[in-house]
Amino acid sequence: MASATPHSSSIKASASPNGASSTNSNFSKKPNQISFTSSINPTPISAKICNSNGSPGRSSSVISNVLKIAESTGTAALDATDLRAPTSYGPRPKILVSEKLGEAGLQVLRGFGEVECLYNLSPEELREKISSFDALIVRSGTKVTRQVFEAAKGRLKVVGRAGVGIDNVDLPAATEFGCLVVNAPTANTVAAAEHGIALLTSMARNVAQSDASMKAGKWERNKYVGVSLVGKTLAVMGFGKVGSEVARRAKGLGMHVIAHDPYAAADRARAMSVDLVSFDEAICTADFISLHMPLTPTTKNVFNDHTFSKMKKGVRIINVARGGVIDEDALVRALDSGVVAQAALDVFVEEPPSKESKLVQHHNVTVTPHLGASTKEAQEGVAIEIAEAVVGALNGELSATAVNAPMVPPEVLSELAPYVILAEKLGRLAVQLVAGGGGVQSVKVVYRSARDTDDLDTRLLRAMITKGIIEPISSSFVNLVNADHVAKQKGLRISEERVTIDSSPESPLDSIQINISNMDSKFASAVTEDGHISIEGRVKDGVPHLTCVGTFDVDVSLEGNVILCRQVDQPGMIGLVGNILGQHNVNVSFMSVGRTAPRKKAIMAIGVDEAPRKETLDDIGNVPAIEEFVFLDL
């Protein structure tokens, strides 16, 4: 075999409309196309793919991990099991439920996997046990820290938060470990809003304090004179799901409602006759302030000495969001000074707070032990919502409530399914064309599509290209959750370019091209004039095809592995190589030849079911007309 030779810049493929021709075992020649039918299975099947040593290797997950191929129909159904860690959980995944979950949700989980409910685990116990589980379901009481993900040793694939707030889950760590986090964002909205209103009204009328007084044998009618709500201004801080439900109910009580939320749409507020105002205007003008923003680095301690000092004297504060948005010591000071007349709190920086907490003990403070979501109805709803999300995620579906992965609607997903396989396979092929394999730093992906730019979500495709490029050359496990993170860690920069073509926008993509810059190739013909290793693929009848290598057009379905040969175009080459493979019991699934001109240089792309042994490849290399060749393991 001749070693890789410099690529001729004048090469231009031209054989068929796409410049390629395919071969057929019976060599029946169609104009510009010969199709090889002896071992072709036109429908994608879950192919057993072997490593070069012939054993089923990690590459076998290429198809099965990304897609479940429906063998009976030949249609590909997306199963984004790349959300899973590489360890397999067998038929019954194990699910740890670490806090009380509604029975209906537990039933959904039990129908799918082995469920263990272990409430009140200490952090140490959780870390000890977590590596035996594929999924963890928590509420607000379990801290899912980086140490938990580390202790999971790659087995934990999904954390389900049975509720809204995910501040108890270390999201960056989850993402780094490729663990999907899903929550149940809607089922407890009404419960939380109702609790907010309960706290508002009971605080205004001293219900809790007077109840305690009566139970202590007293009758203190003059002490517990309350304040009326009607006509008072309520500032809703965070006009999201809970905040807007609180606003709606407060309006029903005759209150004037204003809201502050930097991200809320003004027309949604207007439709409810709520004025969206600045933070300062909200806190300076309100008689009551109800907190409904998430705890984030920006909202942490946003209510502090400084902001309390701006409030109207005698303001009343309700918090059913998160304790951490208030500096609790500052609130005690504001209560003592009378700036804040009363507070009603469901949530605390530390839960449970210490028994000596001055805030909890304060006579002007009403407290509940994080009960916002605790209605029967909400708990059943949340349990079902999270159980379905976790089961879906373990089944490899992309979740609509994913917190750390793109949420891709099912219709987009099914349309993109074959392109997702194509993207990963092109990534795998491209990196194997690099001399030495590793060290790839800069990849440009060109998507040709007739669709508008915002009508094509390429995040999935980019993630799968990243996976394809990184996994064959490292021990990293890449999925949709951690693809960008792993790429960054490896110093791999993937830039994307969209080329709009004049064609039917019915299919989302015409082609995907991958270009790797500044790297030598072990197959010189894959290098373009401007020095990139370049390959391109398309989806044909739902099946991914390799359609261009360097400047040579080819056409090989990417269902098995691929051998690329560059040779002098001459009669008998297809038969010669086909014979060698046949003699070595290697099943050819597809062959295609792309050439510059008759009897000049040609590239033969051969799809093979099995990985050829070294002797087979040596025999191919010994064919005098073959100038270079490469075996690419899919």
Ligand SMILES: NC(=O)C1=CN([C@@H]2O[C@H](COP(=O)(O)OP(=O)(O)OC[C@H]3O[C@@H](n4cnc5c(N)ncnc54)[C@H](O)[C@@H]3O)[C@@H](O)[C@H]2O)C=CC1
């Ligand atoms: N006490 C309890 O049992 C419950 C507490 N919650 C908590 O209530 C909070 C809100 O929940 P949802 O309404 O379901 O969430 P959501 O996401 O629908 O609403 C949160 C809103 O806060 C806004 N926001 C973000 N940063 C803000 C800032 N700096 N200032 C003002 N607004 C800001 C967002 O734009 C969003 O509109 C969450 O923190 C959640 O954990 C929710 C349910 C039960």
Ligand SMILES: O=C(O)C(=O)COP(=O)(O)O
């Ligand atoms: O959904 C939320 O954000 C809540 O705070 C509810 O918490 P819980 O599930 O009751 O521990």
